[in-house]
Amino acid sequence: MNPAENSSTAANGASARGAKDHIVIFDTTLRDGEQCPGASMTFEEKLQVATLLDDMGVDVIEAGFPIASDGDFESVREIAKTVKRSVICGLARANPGDIDRAGEAIKPAARGRIHTFIGTSPLHRQFQLQLDQEQVYERVISSVTRARNYTDDVEWSPMDATRTEHDFLCRVIEAAIKAGATTINVPDTVGYATPEEYFELIRMLIERVPNSDKAIFSTHCHDDLGLAVANSLAGVRAGARQIECTINGLGERAGNAALEEVVMAIRTRGDIMPFETGIDSTHLMRASKLISTVTSFPVQYNKAIIGRNAFAHESGIHQDGVLKNAETYEIMTPESVGVTKNALVMGKHSGRHAFREKLKDLGFSLGENALEEVFKRFKDLADRKKDVYDEDIEALVGDEILTAHDRVKLVSLSIVAGTRGPQRATIRLDIDGTERMEEAEGNGPVDAVFNVIKKLVPHEATLELYQVHAVTGGTDAQAEVSIRLKADNGEVTGRGADPDTLVASARAYLSALNRLRARVARTHAHAATP
Known part of the structure; x- marks a missing residue:
């Protein structure tokens, strides 16, 4: 087994090769997602999100940017202590201080990773870093080498890779792998690439970089042109075996590739994408609602997979077809992504036990104090509203999570x-x-x-x-x-x-x-x- 397969095994607890290639799901909701303006989360909310990501089978959780603040450092460190199955990753620029801080933050993790990066495109070198190619090259080597002092699981990213000269990109990736990087991430930082371009870029790198077989290649695509998921899947078809993504596609500007979309695309179109992930897809709706609640970012009604209308049929022709055979207009079942069909639920005569069970069915676990507060508000609502639906209870729970x-x-x-x-x-x-x-x-x-x-x-x-x-x-x-x-x-x-x-x-x-x-x-x- 080569080092890339060893690295994949460490991340997933299973061989990277088999009947289907395993795709490592790297979730960056807590890092890139939280950088979305207005989407900051509290310490407690981050722990709740990390626990759910771990439960649903995410391979790697990028828990934060430890150098950014004491709060970020503490949340990454606490997540590293709490989460047992997922690899816990901390982001670091190509600076000694960043790398040392990330190394300290992930230290308690059962399995920890440092993700270090530097801009490589002409625009980033000239205007952001004021460094020439040789200076960037030296920083790549020094940053990866320093990160290896803390963990043997090091990821390296050439920021703005899709606008970097191919010869220079190959050179720095070769150097990063030689210095000890086990994952090479290829970011489409500004969402500029098309699927054809991104496919050719990943394929070119794997073919041209001499030691490419010693690392896993990863995708990190932004959605500025609405192509993040398509680009990520194109990268996988070209040989990448890790996808970086976020719940609900949350992220800077137009966001990142949406985890729920890449997971269900791979699962649904196994005929042309013979890959698999370790994600329990029945947690997807619950994860979407939790992220929407803690960030206060509503999910658009027609959002793929987890939008309110994703499994709704209003056209008479569609309704007739679905009633006869759901597969006429549904390429996946609502239950496969955690959508419950029992919408009408409870009334003013419902007791605490039934209410607690309903919360479990909806995927919520509340402490006694929070449960009492939500139950009281449920009773008040039931006195004022004829029918209480699942969505009503979800809104009450969301309110409690946000205001606790x-x-x-x-x-x-x-x-x-x-x-x-x-x-x-x-x-x-x-x-x-x-x-x-x-x-x-x-x-x-x-x-x-x-x-x-x-x-x-x-x-x-x-x-x-x-x-x-x-x-x-x-x-x-x-x-x-x-x-x-x-x-x-x-x-x-x-x-x-x-x-x-x-x-x-x-x-x-x-x-x-x-x-x-x-x-x-x-x-x-x-x-x-x-």
Whole structure:
């Protein structure tokens, strides 16, 4: 068995070769995904996501960028302590400090990896790094060599590989493998390549680099042209055996290749892609909902695999075909990705035991305090809403996950609105255990709500996004509101749900504001660290 196969075996616990080639799934939701503006996660949320990724069979979890902050370092280190099956990876630039910090962060992991990178394209060398080819070449060797002092599982990436001169790209990849890199990632950093180009690039590298057989080649494709999944699969067909991806395609700009799409494409089209992954696809919907909840990024209705309409059929011809044989219009079953068909669930007479079982069916595991809070809100909702659906319960759980550690909480809200102004909101908040009440006017009831919150919790953030959609059908449906606030130290998002749209708006605004306050507190704490 050659070193590439040994590396794949270490990552997967099974031989890389067999009846079907194993594709290593490298999830970077917690690193590249979190870099998406407004998508930051708390320490507890990152642990929850990492645990789910481990449960669903992800081979490698890129848990963060340890040098970025003390918070990132601690979350990577804690994930390394907690997760037992997946390889835990820390990202590092080609700097000694970055590599040392990543090495310390992954130290507790049963299996740890350092992923180090440097820009190689002419644009990156000239404008970002101010380095010539020889200087970049030397940094490749020194960074990989240093990373090997911490682990024998080292991944190296030439950033902006798809716009790098082929001769130079081959030279630095050969040097990285010689220095000890066991995985070579080939990033389409700006989402510029087409599937044909990316296929030829991977094939060229495997054929031209003399020691290419001693490493696994990996894809890392961004979705700026909507080609991330197509490019990733083209790379695999050309010989790559690792795909870097994120849940829901989350990531910078237009995002990354979506994990759920590459996994189900490989599974569904085994006739032309004789590969396999270790992913339990029945966890995909649960993972999508968790990421959507903790980041407050809604999933578009027509999103492939996990969108609300992915298995919906409205056309009469389609409905008739599906009723006769689902395969007429469905190339995979809803159950295969974790979609439950029992949508209508419970009512006001349902007890705690039945509610707990329903949460298990939906893939949620809550502590006793969180369970009691969600159950109370479920009972309140059941008194106000005729039918309670799975989506309603998911929205309640999402609210609880987002607000469990909030220091500012909504106690009560009343609104004066209508055609005759001015619109006025009166709100009572619990702020660090002390209740305070204020009122304010606004240009409409939503504006009044946000104005009174700003009086109680002064801040300089600006509202970048306000979005409302109904969780289910019907006039008594819960409203789910998404908010994005922008401040000097970045963007944050929040989400809230309630049958009253104005209450949901207040919850969402407070969710975002609490995240903003937590980010400011972390920044101050890091600044005070010697």
